[in-house]
Amino acid sequence: MHHMTTQDTIDLGSFTFECGESIPTLEVAYESYGEFTGDNAVLLCHALTGSAHVARRPDAGDGTAGQARAWWGDVVGPGKAIDTTEYYVVCANVPGSCYGTTGPSSTNPDTGEPYGTDFPPVTVGDWTRAQRKLLDELGVGRLHAVIGGSVGAMNVLDWLRRYPDDVERAASVAGAARLDAQCLGLDAIARRAITADPNWNGGHYYDGDPPEEGLARARQIGHVMYLSKASMGRKFGRRSAGREAARDEPPDAAAAFFPYREVESYLDYQAEKFTDRFDANSYLYLTRAMDDFDLSAGYDSDADALAAFEGELLVCSFTGDWHFTVEQSDALADACREAGVAVAHHIIDSDHGHDAFLVEPEKIGPPLSALLAEGLSGRAISDTEEPDEDEFAPVHTSLFSD
Template structure:
């Protein structure tokens, strides 16, 4: 597989908030570009440009499952996870022998693209909270500039899950003439109040950490707010799993006192009487690994961008926002996902239909929760592969479904 890993200097970039900074974007490409076969893949909240590569292991990861070699991790700013290797690659759903795949780390992150942890050339110190506020629209504009930089013209498809799916929707809204097909997966036109609340608590965990220091902690002699970031990540992981998957994975089982001795958790003397449960051990393990590789201020910025996103912003409705798009759309959702629900995806499919766009909604019956788009490639891959190849033609349609959307629990494409 022909892969390029690089950083593009996009010059001075003005964010939607009105401020501008020099912007470098870390990106990876896979395959050969023939002028019409580009597929842009948008990563989720804490993902990177490293969308595919050989892996040693795979499991639930809440946006970034999987691990590979340590040297690969160093090359991607600390993230060793090739987060969608089961979907992107030679012979996979997004076949890198056929498509030229581009994935770019978003502005505000900490995996190679300029963000709060980057050095401000004017001060010689990290931007911290002086970095401009970022939006999903900023991510999309930066990706468009990167594609211009790479000489990539019209894009065959833009694909992404979770907040990466919002990124996909913004492409259809902002650059409808540049993309033929869009695939928003496990996403919605906006977050609901429950998820806004969870994100708000997560951010408060970071900003109330004694080491937060107003975001001024990036120097070598300063301790970062790891406790707050750990709690924020744990809250995120609860949102990535379903009740069914948590019961199956952990139940109410005890992890044992030895496991607690190594836990990433505060002292809890009263807790010595009670069992340290497997679900606690899992959350502590995820927190410990996450704080080693991610920046707390980036987490604040990226969750703010996700919370702020509203497809209908500046328009009368979601359908009105999509009206300029003349391509095709495939919406994919999962029954066990309460982060972005099937009902939210159905409303999104309705908006595409109302806008006169050829679209289909494929619902996967799954109890994996929001993580399903990462950990069930056998469910995501077939409809995605067929849609990239043939659009919505040949989809399985219920006779009772007059709108010609794939019904809930049914396969979108004929076998």
């Protein structure tokens, strides 16, 4: 079967954000895969620094949408867990980002200059509303499913609260109803690293040098949040980086006496890659949106916020994840039960940390595939308090090969 893919930008016209401010034009970059048959649309919600480029595209090189690789390329595609020969899959870049959708680095048509920090504050609710408008333009009414990971899972929960009648099935992968104080604190330090960079210039740095040092530090804090103690111990331990590891001059003379460790080398490498591809203002805007999200805001409780949703929700969590914890997913599942929402909490045994939802496709693919095909009764879905090896359906490895 011919595999349809689209990469496009739709102009949604003027858009008013939840903060009350408007912009004259909101362009939304999106990709779609497969063909729409009326009831097979699946919306995917990306994580913090993700793009619309969720799956590999036969017609595109590696650099699609400004992101080096398809972020869920082993989960989404023809014959994969989210099968694009069966489902019409849409992924849209969120407002405030820098991958094609209007954000701080976009040109303000009123001034001809980049918005910078004059761009309105953005919330997860704004992402959802922009996605709803995009789907309206694409002729998609009710979604077969909405699925997202990390802050994308918060985006999913906002769909269930805001447009409960528009979704049949949903999956919150490595998500939560809100961030805890530890993560809020780390995010605040990451933002302070950006705004303290001498090049930040109040967010109006586009005609000069960007605040790369600050953005690098922010990303390094993020990377530590995404890994677990166990995965960092296994990956780096206390080892020194090899002599060939590129290191800038030691920051001070005494530093040269001590080893440049593998963990430092890894974080430096990741930061350098990231500053080449992401905008510092977008990092400020998107982390604030994530920090701000609270499922119960405007409601009596999480259960009350979800009560109008009559579909099914699959909650997936990873045991090594301390950014969006198993306990937070447990609390979300409890809120669903209290609200009478059909829910299963599928706990995946993993020591990869928060990154597991991206790096262990063989663990997350089967439950998502089962949800789409059979709902919560699917064989590959278990509602377990404790992960048990026998609960997991065997994975057909060919699903995840290129």
